[in-house]
Amino acid sequence: MFEPLPVLRDSKETTDRFVASLIEASERKDAGKARVSKWTVETSTGPVEVDSWKFKEFEYSRSNIQLPCRARGLFMQGSRILARGYDKFFNQEEVPETKMEALKKLEGPFNVSTKENGCIIFISGLEDGTLLVCSKHSTGERDGEKSKHFIRGHQETLSQLERIGKRPEDLARILFEFNLTAVAELCDDDFEEHVVEYPKELAGLYLHGLNYNTQKFHTYPMDLVSAFAEEWGFRKVSDFTFDSFDRLWAFLEKTGETGTFNGREIEGFVIRAKKDGSDYFFKYKLKEPYFLYRQLREATLDLINPEAPQKIPQIVHRRPAHKKITFSYLEYVEKLFEENPQLKEDYLNSLGIIKVRKMYLKHMGFGELDGLGLVRIEDKDEKLSQKLDKLLKATTFHYGIVPIASIGCGKTTTIKTLTNLIPEWGHVQSDDFYKRKLKFTETCLSELGTHKVVFIDKNHQQARIRKEHFSSFHANEGKFVPPNISVKYVGINFMSKGTSAEHWKFLEKRLIARGDNHQTLRVKKEGDSASKKAKGFYDSFSPPELKVKLENESLPVVVEGNKYEDPDSNFHIIINLDCTQENSSLENAKIILRELTKAFPEIQVPNFTESQWMEAFESAKNHEVKVVAPPPAPKAGKAIYVGIEITPSAIQSIADNCLREDPTWNGLVEAKRVQQDFHVTVAHCMAARDAKKKASWAKIAKKFDLKANGKVAKETGRFPLRFFADLNIKSIVVVEQTLITLRVELSAIYTQNELSFILDEDKIEPTNTILHITVGTMSEKIRPAMSNTYLEKLVASHENVTKGEYILDDKKFKVWDVDVSLEKQQLFVYYQFD
Numbered sequence: 001m002f003e004p005l006p007v008l009r010d011s012k013e014t015t016d017r018f019v020a021s022l023i024e025a026s027e028r029k030d031a032g033k034a035r036v037s038k039w040t041v042e043t044s045t046g047p048v049e050v051d052s053w054k055f056k057e058f059e060y061s062r063s064n065i066q067l068p069c070r071a072r073g074l075f076m077q078g079s080r081i082l083a084r085g086y087d088k089f090f091n092q093e094e095v096p097e098t099k100m101e102a103l104k105k106l107e108g109p110f111n112v113s114t115k116e117n118g119c120i121i122f123i124s125g126l127e128d129g130t131l132l133v134c135s136k137h138s139t140g141e142r143d144g145e146k147s148k149h150f151i152r153g154h155q156e157t158l159s160q161l162e163r164i165g166k167r168p169e170d171l172a173r174i175l176f177e178f179n180l181t182a183v184a185e186l187c188d189d190d191f192e193e194h195v196v197e198y199p200k201e202l203a204g205l206y207l208h209g210l211n212y213n214t215q216k217f218h219t220y221p222m223d224l225v226s227a228f229a230e231e232w233g234f235r236k237v238s239d240f241t242f243d244s245f246d247r248l249w250a251f252l253e254k255t256g257e258t259g260t261f262n263g264r265e266i267e268g269f270v271i272r273a274k275k276d277g278s279d280y281f282f283k284y285k286l287k288e289p290y291f292l293y294r295q296l297r298e299a300t301l302d303l304i305n306p307e308a309p310q311k312i313p314q315i316v317h318r319r320p321a322h323k324k325i326t327f328s329y330l331e332y333v334e335k336l337f338e339e340n341p342q343l344k345e346d347y348l349n350s351l352g353i354i355k356v357r358k359m360y361l362k363h364m365g366f367g368e369l370d371g372l373g374l375v376r377i378e379d380k381d382e383k384l385s386q387k388l389d390k391l392l393k394a395t396t397f398h399y400g401i402v403p404i405a406s407i408g409c410g411k412t413t414t415i416k417t418l419t420n421l422i423p424e425w426g427h428v429q430s431d432d433f434y435k436r437k438l439k440f441t442e443t444c445l446s447e448l449g450t451h452k453v454v455f456i457d458k459n460h461q462q463a464r465i466r467k468e469h470f471s472s473f474h475a476n477e478g479k480f481v482p483p484n485i486s487v488k489y490v491g492i493n494f495m496s497k498g499t500s501a502e503h504w505k506f507l508e509k510r511l512i513a514r515g516d517n518h519q520t521l522r523v524k525k526e527g528d529s530a531s532k533k534a535k536g537f538y539d540s541f542s543p544p545e546l547k548v549k550l551e552n553e554s555l556p557v558v559v560e561g562n563k564y565e566d567p568d569s570n571f572h573i574i575i576n577l578d579c580t581q582e583n584s585s586l587e588n589a590k591i592i593l594r595e596l597t598k599a600f601p602e603i604q605v606p607n608f609t610e611s612q613w614m615e616a617f618e619s620a621k622n623h624e625v626k627v628v629a630p631p632p633a634p635k636a637g638k639a640i641y642v643g644i645e646i647t648p649s650a651i652q653s654i655a656d657n658c659l660r661e662d663p664t665w666n667g668l669v670e671a672k673r674v675q676q677d678f679h680v681t682v683a684h685c686m687a688a689r690d691a692k693k694k695a696s697w698a699k700i701a702k703k704f705d706l707k708a709n710g711k712v713a714k715e716t717g718r719f720p721l722r723f724f725a726d727l728n729i730k731s732i733v734v735v736e737q738t739l740i741t742l743r744v745e746l747s748a749i750y751t752q753n754e755l756s757f758i759l760d761e762d763k764i765e766p767t768n769t770i771l772h773i774t775v776g777t778m779s780e781k782i783r784p785a786m787s788n789t790y791l792e793k794l795v796a797s798h799e800n801v802t803k804g805e806y807i808l809d810d811k812k813f814k815v816w817d818v819d820v821s822l823e824k825q826q827l828f829v830y831y832q833f834d
Helices: 012-026 057-061 148-163 168-177 222-232 245-258 290-304 312-317 323-339 341-348 353-363 371-380 382-394 411-421 437-450 463-480 501-514 528-539 584-599 610-621 648-658 663-670 685-689 694-703 706-712 786-797
Strands: 035-043 046-054 074-077 080-084 107-115 119-125 131-134 180-187 204-212 239-242 268-275 278-285 396-404 426-429 453-457 485-493 558-560 573-576 638-646 678-684 717-735 739-753 756-759 772-777 804-808 811-832
Touching: 012 035, 035 648, 046 648, 046 811, 080 119, 080 131, 107 245, 119 148, 119 168, 131 148, 131 168, 148 168, 148 180, 148 204, 168 180, 204 222, 239 245, 245 268, 290 312, 290 323, 290 341, 290 353, 290 371, 312 323, 312 485, 323 341, 323 353, 323 371, 341 353, 353 371, 396 411, 396 437, 396 463, 396 584, 411 426, 411 453, 411 584, 411 610, 426 437, 437 453, 437 463, 437 485, 463 485, 485 584, 501 528, 573 584, 584 610, 638 648, 638 685, 638 706, 638 717, 648 717, 648 739, 648 772, 648 811, 663 717, 663 739, 663 772, 678 685, 678 694, 678 739, 678 772, 685 694, 694 706, 706 717, 706 811, 717 786, 739 786, 739 811, 772 786, 786 804, 786 811
Parallel strands: 396 453, 396 485, 426 453, 485 573
Antiparallel strands: 035 046, 046 074, 074 080, 107 239, 107 268, 119 131, 119 180, 180 204, 268 278, 558 573, 638 678, 638 811, 717 739, 717 811, 739 756, 739 772, 804 811
């Protein structure tokens, strides 16, 4: 039976400080920037807003980055923590604190539990008895959408409680009372397959933790977690305890030899210990066959990616381990999917992954659970070796060289130096393709089809841009690169020393010295505006992130791509350069050539003399660019009205509660005349023609930059603003058999600084006298704008409109008083283009 521990709660002072630190972190421009997403959760008292906080994945592992909290999964309402995951923990040898010498210093006993292989689900309770279910970073609804993992996690929790005859509010109340989050793993192959198999008899929610909802990580011991699981119908993870570290390690290594535990292939174990008296977790992942299975899955998805399929040689070459098995497996599944397209479709939807793997093992003469046997014979199988050798001999490799740089790094000078020396190498500059991304990609790939080496001359300064690069290039390769040629991508990282104020000053001097000799940045002509533009570009740089972080070590000149996080793992290698010295472009050109020919001996070039290098470098420095004229500016859209977008579920909830028996509401529902989306019109452009409202419209136009945003908007429709509003719904007005509308009041406006909200003291005066939300009209002939007309007549004829019935122009009006607050609803502008 579950016996709860004493309740732990943070003081109000602690929670206030915590929220302040999160908001402060959300305003950072550099490392440690917090990001928040807002979700709407339905409760018995109406919708509430829940904030999900997170940081960049790599920042959790950096000891030199101070974070307000290292919880992966943090859900809050105001200053109250509603649900909390574990502090991020790491695999053995992944970070300095999980290296062997550090682990040996941990305090026992050492509790070991199986690491189940599914998706994380957090379950907690709200004060009103609502059960809060969250997936990794989502809960409830956002912009009308729900996460599929949240939906399935919620369904599974309700089904589990129903099976044992308990209500959701029962579980919610005990979790709320003891200030706990239940942490579970949703494992169900019918929903989503990962690597480890979970057939129906093993599917469900595996409870592996009970965490206190506190800023600092505190968690229950595993014996109480197991008791709670039994009481509330969760599946239990296997767990056991070792008194000494040596006994623990002997067990882990012995299990690693077979890759199985209790007759099942598993991902690994989670070990719970103490460090300096506090709870401390680390992982021990079984290397094989789990690593092989995961690689086969990732390789297959690369092969059948509907947007950017890759060739088998390309996929195999990017993976240093298990090349022969991966090649054999991809050949098998390529043929299998041609014969059975449904299997391919299922695979893309995370279904049938394990089935296909078992089919391959059987095809190779192994048992369904004998991946380890396949690993053992890989290097001994001559047939596999011969087939792989044949593939490699039939494939010619070309090399796409991709800069990772910022303006002023000497990127183009470095590239020009090399192409002056080796004219047969290709060079495509993105500035020649102003706002024609696809044409740039196609030209680069055409060059790669005919040139051994091609420089893809673009800054690629953000991870997002590099991700787009690989997606676009992989998707289009087959159209331009012959089938016997496979492309390897090499990153040349000019910014390997990172960013700093001193480094920017150095680059700025370069830009000023260069003047207008640039295709798109004219420093001499544009002055400060060009410098500010370049500085913004520099500040946006995001470096390639290593999977295993270096502590107090300098970055090697060459790092294999698979050692980086996505998207940079797509590079075969990355060459790290230094652009902090005068004339660094010449030195960097020499490093690039040296490392390319060392890594890829098939790239053969002559030995160049120093005078040849200097001649090529001077020519590159003196190269005059051709200025690319930008296309004419697109026509700006005309601002028709400024509105506030309303969360649909809030309106539906109000109508269901108050109008269930109303004939007009039921008529709207039956005729499908309830609006699909809802908004409040704050100001309409017609106000500019009204002497009394003209000034208000002008102020709104200035405040929301209607003219400038009209140039950014691309098409007729709503253009979202970085402004949000709090509204109060005051009454429901039903014009019988005509329409239903809600009267609202605007209570506050907020600006959005990145992902935090700041109260805007500069109040606006709506040009619409009576703010309202049209719920629906009974026919197409009744325009939504009639809501305004009817409300104006009602208010004009009755000084104080309260709950009751009114007759006006032979129309019966029914009014209900309500008091519902809607927080942080986003403003937009509706633009129209000719």
